[in-house]
Amino acid sequence: MTDKEAYLQKMQAKLDEWDADINALKAKMSGASADAKIELNKQVESLESERNEMKQKYEELKSASGDAWKDMRDGMEAAWSRVADSFKKASDRFK
Numbered sequence: 001m002t003d004k005e006a007y008l009q010k011m012q013a014k015l016d017e018w019d020a021d022i023n024a025l026k027a028k029m030s031g032a033s034a035d036a037k038i039e040l041n042k043q044v045e046s047l048e049s050e051r052n053e054m055k056q057k058y059e060e061l062k063s064a065s066g067d068a069w070k071d072m073r074d075g076m077e078a079a080w081s082r083v084a085d086s087f088k089k090a091s092d093r094f095k
Contacts, residue, residue, distance in 0.1 A: 050083045
């Protein structure tokens with residue numbers, strides 16, 4: 001397995017984890033008060049947007065040729081870190 005393939009697997013696992021987190025937040029909405037539902041819905045929409053952005057970056061990285069993916073990786077790491085923080089804050093807030 002190449003470094004790129006390993007990195008892509010790591011990214012896919014994180015995307016899958018974020019999908020599960022979003023689904024868990026959506027499930028919490030059913031038993032929440034009206035005010036909490038509004039806040040949860042805003043949070044879910046924001047997280048879905050960020051997840052979609054990362055999915056797009058994942059696809060770009062996946063199609064990068066040669067060593068170009070290594071140049072993209074540093075920028076990806078910063079973006080992944082930012083999105084991961086958003087997911088953690090949302091999960092902690094609605095536990």
